[in-house]
Amino acid sequence: MSPNTRKALYLLREDLRTARRRDPAARSDVEVALAYPGVHALWAHRLSHALWQTGLGTPARVLSSLSRMFTGVDIHPGAKIGRRVFIDHATGVVIGQTAQVGNDVVIFHGVTLGGVxxxxxxxxxxxCDHVMIGAGAKVLGPITVGSGAKIGANAVVTKDLPCNAVAIGVPARMKERPEPCPDKDLIIDPTTFEDPTLWI
Incomplete structure (x- = not known):
């Protein structure tokens, strides 16, 4: 087995483990592999992004379009998506070409990472890493959302958010969190959110 094949299989299994860890409704790897459109969208994006990077722009866009038809998730093949990302429910998620998503990010349905x-x-x-973006949130423009930040459902964010910030409302208003930046092993626990509008 080639190194690239081993890496692809490892990432596939990691995506399944991530979905099971993030979603208490997930009961088995088989169920996630067959019935989770957010996972399917990530898998399709990994392939379309690889095509995009090798200069095969048209096949990459075709694959991205087919993935959108089947999953309801529109990720441009040029977008950079990290590891252990979980797209919950998935429908209506849009991620633009120059977007960058770090590791251990949770994205809910209806989220737009768009341009202005x-x-x-x-x-x-x-x-950045360890960010949670609530359902329907819009994060717009070439801004940076710092590690550990949480964006509430339907918030509209157009300015940088520092590490561990919490943003809610339209336009989003921000408050600082006193905790230090999370380490790489942090698992987001929805029961620790201070504001109920941050959860779905």
Whole structure:
């Protein structure tokens, strides 16, 4: 087995483990592999992003379009998605071409990581590690959301968020969290959120 094949299989299993850890409704790897569109969208994106990086732009966009039809998730093949990302429920998620999503990020349905400009260059947000983005939230423009930040459901974020910030409302208002930045092993626990609007 080639190193690339081993790596692909490892990432596939890691995505299954991530979904089971994040979603208490997930009962088995088989169920997740067959019935979780957020996982399917990530798998399709890994392949379309690899095609995009090798200059096969048209096949990458075709695969991305087919994935959107079957999963309801629209991820541009140019977007950079980290490891152990979980897209819960998935429907209506849009991630633009120059978006960057870090490791251990949780994204709920209806989230948009979009742009506010039609000019070339960096137009979409950078989401650092351990971020949670609530259902329907819009994160717009070439901004940075710091590690451990939490964005409430339906919030509209157009400015940088520092590490561990909590953002809610339209436009999003922010309060600082006193805790230090999370380490790489943090598991987000929804029961610890101070504001109920942050959960679904």
């Amino acid at each position: 400009s039609m000019t070339p260059g960096k137009r979409h947000p950078t989401i």
